Amino acid sequence: MNKKALAIKCLKAFFIGLILLLLYAPILLLAVYSFVDTDTIGMWGEFSFTHYIKLLGDSVILKMISNTLLLAFLAALLSTVLGTMGALGIYYSKRRTKAALSGASQIPIINAEIVTALALAITFVVIGLGKSYFTLLIGHMIICTPFVVLSVMPKLKQMDNSLYEAALDLGASPFKALFGVVLPQIIPGVISGFMLAITLSLDDYIVTSYTKPSTFNTISTYVYNATMKGNAHTAEVLSSFWALTTILFIVILGVTLAANLTGGKKKERTK
């Protein structure tokens, strides 16, 4: 019996390990070749930082990286403000308004992204807005804000409502009570909503490609265009993406593991 239990345990660990290996194989392949002086994977060369030097020396690529980061930050910030206010308003609304607004808020979440993108792009043309940084920002806010509402809502439901009333009784203005009493109780949801909004914006391709001005590129649209519309420099550009993928991978792995370890400690402390 003991042997059987051990075998099952090993089998489980093997399965988890195998899927993880498959999940990381493409990224690790690029990570290895990002340090090899070659433009074709499979052709071995000498160890070198060529791809990193090329990446950091390419002003077009650097520009699209900063575009992506700035857009994600702006979209996440605006979505967090709009979504947190929205969640508060929905939470305090009467039944009908509540149902209508939370229903409308779910549309961008359940809808296929291409439908959202097409509808938005056509509408922008019809009302004469065309494509600009503004329309791009709106597009990203549509993807992000409903998820902010979703992250804030559970915290509102867990909140102690009597504290707000108590603050009013003690003479606080409604604004002061909201900022001083309600906001601190829902702040974890607001922060996770913001983080989620950042990742959604960084990740997006479809809505971006439908709402962006033609000269503007994010990492997503730049990489897609480079692979799909190849030219003489394609091999060179593509190999600099190996370095970009590796850098992003290391940063993300570092941040998530660090956050998880410190987060775990905090939870233990509160216990």
Place this chain on the structure above:
Amino acid sequence: MKLRFSRKMLCIPYAVFLLFFVIVPMLVILVYAFTDAEMHFSFGNFVRFFSDPTKLSTIVYSLVIALVTTIITLLIAYPVAYILARSNTKKKSVILLLFITPMWINFVLRVNAIRELMSWIGLLGEANYFNTIFGMVYDFLPFMILPLYTTIQKIDQSYYEASADLGGNSFTTFFRVTLPLSMPGVMSGITMVFLPSMTNYVVSDMLGNSKVTIVGKFIETYFGTDWHMGSMIAVILLVVVFVSTLLTGGFKSEENARGANL
């Protein structure tokens, strides 16, 4: 008259935003779908769509791709979520995180990584449908694992004990306790994977060597040539999504597959 501040009013900016940028665009494509080039009311797009064999065969291919992708994703994600959710190891949240982490690398860069892998193996341009499905399973796997993990973990330990006390072996316990109780997670995972597999044309373009056309690519193509037909396909998708949401009981925030509650 001075307007008194009420907390309800905080939703006004979001309500206006939703009205202008979510509701109005849906109405705009509805208008485009049921009009012809002169903006006269017409069922022409609808009829043209359902009477064109090439369009219908594309839809069938796209449905099959999405179906196969969803089944494979479920078959991989369920054991992963089950093993992790029911394991006693303290490291399980870190392991779960390892499954989610690739999701935070830019989506197109991730697809590009698979493209490089396939090109290295020699499959790029050779096995377009295999590559597309592989890429979709790879990209959408976390969306399936997360809701499953959440629902399986929420199952009360006493159900398992009760099943064991009543003489159920591990197979009966799984099929009569775990599986039925995890169905909400399964449904939510399926909706999170099936729809993108039909519409996210980035994967099929980059891995299918532009030879694999899915419904999403269809809309993309018509955006350049015929907004009315593009809108018609979008509206049909919209109706399908709406009906399936009603049938599965809507989207629940607890099963948020994007990991909002991690």
